[in-house]
Amino acid sequence: xxxxxxxxxYLSTTLFSGAQDDNIEAKQEEQLRFYNSLTKRKQxxxxxxxxxxxxxxxxxxxxxxxxxxxxxxxxxxxxINRVMLSKGFNVQFFMNFTDLDDNTIRGAEKSRQPLAEFTxxxxxxxxxxxxxxxxxxxxxxPRASEHVDAMIEIAAELIKKSxxxxxxxxxxxxISKFKRYGKLSGVDLSKIQIGKTVxxxxxxxxxxxxxxLLKRSTLAELKEGIFYKTEWGNVRPGWHxxxxxxxxxxxxETIDIHTSGRDLIFPHHENEIAIAEALTGKPxxxxxxxxxxxxxxxxxxxxxxxxxxxxxxxxxxxxxxxEVRFLLLATHYRKPLHFSFKKLDEARKNLKRLDEFxxxxxxxxxxxxxxxxxxxxxxMEERFCGAMANDLNMSRAMGAIFDFIxxxxxxxxxxxxxxxxxxxxxxxxxxxxxILNLLKLKECPLAPEIDRLIKDREEARRNKDWAxxxxxxxxxxxxxxxxxxTPKGPVWKEIEKTEQ
RNA sequence: GGCGGCGUAGCCAAGUGGCUAAGGCAGCGGUCUGCAAAACCGUUAUUCACCGGUUCAAAUCCGGUCGCCGCCUCCA
Numbered sequence: 001x002x003x004x005x006x007x008x009x010y011l012s013t014t015l016f017s018g019a020q021d022d023n024i025e026a027k028q029e030e031q032l033r034f035y036n037s038l039t040k041r042k043q044x045x046x047x048x049x050x051x052x053x054x055x056x057x058x059x060x061x062x063x064x065x066x067x068x069x070x071x072x073x074x075x076x077x078x079x080i081n082r083v084m085l086s087k088g089f090n091v092q093f094f095m096n097f098t099d100l101d102d103n104t105i106r107g108a109e110k111s112r113q114p115l116a117e118f119t120x121x122x123x124x125x126x127x128x129x130x131x132x133x134x135x136x137x138x139x140x141x142p143r144a145s146e147h148v149d150a151m152i153e154i155a156a157e158l159i160k161k162s163x164x165x166x167x168x169x170x171x172x173x174x175i176s177k178f179k180r181y182g183k184l185s186g187v188d189l190s191k192i193q194i195g196k197t198v199x200x201x202x203x204x205x206x207x208x209x210x211x212x213l214l215k216r217s218t219l220a221e222l223k224e225g226i227f228y229k230t231e232w233g234n235v236r237p238g239w240h241x242x243x244x245x246x247x248x249x250x251x252x253e254t255i256d257i258h259t260s261g262r263d264l265i266f267p268h269h270e271n272e273i274a275i276a277e278a279l280t281g282k283p284x285x286x287x288x289x290x291x292x293x294x295x296x297x298x299x300x301x302x303x304x305x306x307x308x309x310x311x312x313x314x315x316x317x318x319x320x321x322x323e324v325r326f327l328l329l330a331t332h333y334r335k336p337l338h339f340s341f342k343k344l345d346e347a348r349k350n351l352k353r354l355d356e357f358x359x360x361x362x363x364x365x366x367x368x369x370x371x372x373x374x375x376x377x378x379x380m381e382e383r384f385c386g387a388m389a390n391d392l393n394m395s396r397a398m399g400a401i402f403d404f405i406x407x408x409x410x411x412x413x414x415x416x417x418x419x420x421x422x423x424x425x426x427x428x429x430x431x432x433x434x435i436l437n438l439l440k441l442k443e444c445p446l447a448p449e450i451d452r453l454i455k456d457r458e459e460a461r462r463n464k465d466w467a468x469x470x471x472x473x474x475x476x477x478x479x480x481x482x483x484x485x486t487p488k489g490p491v492w493k494e495i496e497k498t499e500q
Numbered sequence: 501g502g503c504g505g506c507g508u509a510g511c512c513a514a515g516u517g518g519c520u521a522a523g524g525c526a527g528c529g530g531u532c533u534g535c536a537a538a539a540c541c542g543u544u545a546u547u548c549a550c551c552g553g554u555u556c557a558a559a560u561c562c563g564g565u566c567g568c569c570g571c572c573u574c575c576a
Contacts, residue, residue, distance in 0.1 A: 061575090063576090069576085186502095189573095209573060238574060262504085265571075266571055267571090267574080268573090268574085270573090299569080303575085343525095346524070356538095356540090383522095399514065402523050409541080
C-alpha cells in the first residue's frame with residue numbers, strides 16, 4: 001500500500017513515535033508525563049536508560065479470586081505497560097505473586113491443601129482472569145516462595161547494617177534507624193494511632209512501628225514444612241521484604257516505575273522503600289504510580305461490607321471481560337471509581353457504539369474520497385495521544401474517539417470514503433487499540449450463511465474440487481457477493497446492484 | 501487525632517486562571533421504516549457543594565464552612 005504523502009502524517013504522533021531521539025526532543029507538552037506519588041506532581045517521564053523501562057507492579061496474593069479492586073490495579077498496570085510499549089520502549093515488566101504469607105498459609109490450611117497446590121490454583125485462575133480482561137502478559141511473574149534465600153540474605157545484610165534486629169526468632173526492621181521513613185506516604189509516625197488496625201500482641205517488636213522481615217514459623221507451619229532454616233531459627237518471610245527483594249532482583253536497585261493501588265502506599269510501599277533503600281542507599285523507584293480505590297456505593301469493596309464482587313461474579317452474571325475492562329479503564333486512574341451495575345450496563349452501551357462504528361467501517365465498500373476525513377483523523381489521533389501522554393487521561397482520550405465517530409458516522413452512511421481513507425482510519429484505530437485493547441477490528445463480520453459458503457469454497461479449493469468451488473462461487477454471486485482470491489486468502493465484496 | 505482524596509447537568513465523567521464548560525448514558529425531538537426495533541442526527545449546565553477573598557478575568561488560585569470517602573504497621 002502506497003500512502004500519497006508517504007504516510008508520515010499518520011505515523012508521526014509522539015505517542016507512536018518510538019523511543020525518543022535525544023536530538024529531536026519533543027515539546028514538553030507532548031512528552032509522556034505521569035503524576036508521581038513520591039513528588040506529588042506531574043513529571044515528564046525519563047527512564048534511567050533511554051530505550052528501556054523497568055516496571056514493577058505489586059501482584060496478587062494467591063489466596064482469593066481477583067475482585068474488581070484488584071482488577072482495576074492490574075488494568076492500570078496494563079495501561080501503563082501498553083503506553084510504554086506504544087512509545088517504543090523495551091519494557092521490562094515484572095509482577096510478583098505473593099504465594100507465601102499469612103493469607104496463603106491460612107487459606108491452604110483451611111482448604112486442607114498443601115500450600116503450593118493451593119496457591120498454584122489461584123495463580124492459574126488469576127491468569128485466566130487477566131486473560132479475560134485483555135491484560136498483556138508481564139515479562140515475568142516471580143513468586144515469593146522461589147526467592148526466599150535472597151530475602152534471608154537481605155535480612156542478614158540489614159542486621160549487619162543495624163537496620164534490623166532479631167527478637168525471639170523473628171527479624172524486625174528498626175524504623176528509628178531509617179530517617180527518611182514516611183517520604184512517600186507523608187505519615188508522621190509520632191502522630192499516627194498505633195494499633196488501630198493490627199493486634200500488637202501478636203508481635204514482640206521493640207517498637208510497635210517496626211515491621212516484620214522474617215517471621216518465626218509457627219508450630220502448624222513447621223508441621224506443614226513451611227519454614228526456612230536460618231541462623232536465627234526456622235522462619236518464613238513477611239510481605240514487605242518479598243516485594244522489595246523481587247523487584248530489585250529482576251529490575252535492579254532503582255526501577256523506573258513502581259505501580260500499585262493507593263491503599264498500598266502505607267505501610268507496604270513505605271516499608272519496601274525502607275528495606276531497599278536502607279540496603280542500597282539508592283531510591284527504590286523513580287516514579288511511583290498509584291491507582292485510586294474502587295468503591296461500591298461510596299464504600300470500599302470488602303467482604304465485611306458485603307459489597308465485594310469478583311471478576312468471576314460479573315462473568316457469571318453475563319458480562320464479559322471486555323465490558324469490565326472498559327468500565328475500569330474509562331475512569332481516570334487517579335480518581336475513585338464508583339462501581340455499579342448501571343455503570344457496567346453503560347460500558348456495554350459505549351462498546352456497542354464503538355462496535356457499530358468499526359463494523360460499519362470494516363464492511364463499507366469503498367466509494368469516493370471525503371475531503372475532511374483526514375483532518376478529523378489527525379485531530380483524533382493528536383487528542384488521543386495527547387491525553388494518554390498527559391498522565392493517562394483516559395476520559396479525554398475516549399472523548400476524542402467518540403467525537404471522531406460522531407463526525408464520521410454521516411460520512412459512512414453516505415459511503416463517502418475511498419479505500420485509502422478507510423485504510424488510514426483502520427490503521428489509526430489499530431494503533432489506538434494497541435493501548436485500549438477494546439475495539440473490534442477484525443475483518444467485516446458476515447452473515448453466518450455467507451461466511452459458511454466462503455469457507456465451503458475454500459475447503460473445495462483445498463481439495464482441488466474446482467467444480468464444487470465454482471458452484472459455491474456462483475451461489476455467492478447470486479446472493480450478491482463477489483469473491484476475489486488473494487495470496488492472503490479470499491476477500492469478498494458486495495456486488496453492486498445494477499441500475500434499474 | 502494525623503495524612504490524603506473527592507464534591508461539575510437526571511446519572512457517569514473531562515476541563516485546574518481567559519476561546520461556545522469535552523464525551524457517554526438516560527430524556528426529548530427528528531431521519532429511516534408498512535409499523536416497530538436497531539442504527540443515525542439534533543437537543544439538554546448563564547453555571548461548576550456553600551460563603552468570602554485575590555484578579556481586568558476563577559469551575560480552575562487563596563481562606564473558611566458543609567458533606568462523602570480512604571489510609572494510620574502484615575485484609576490485600
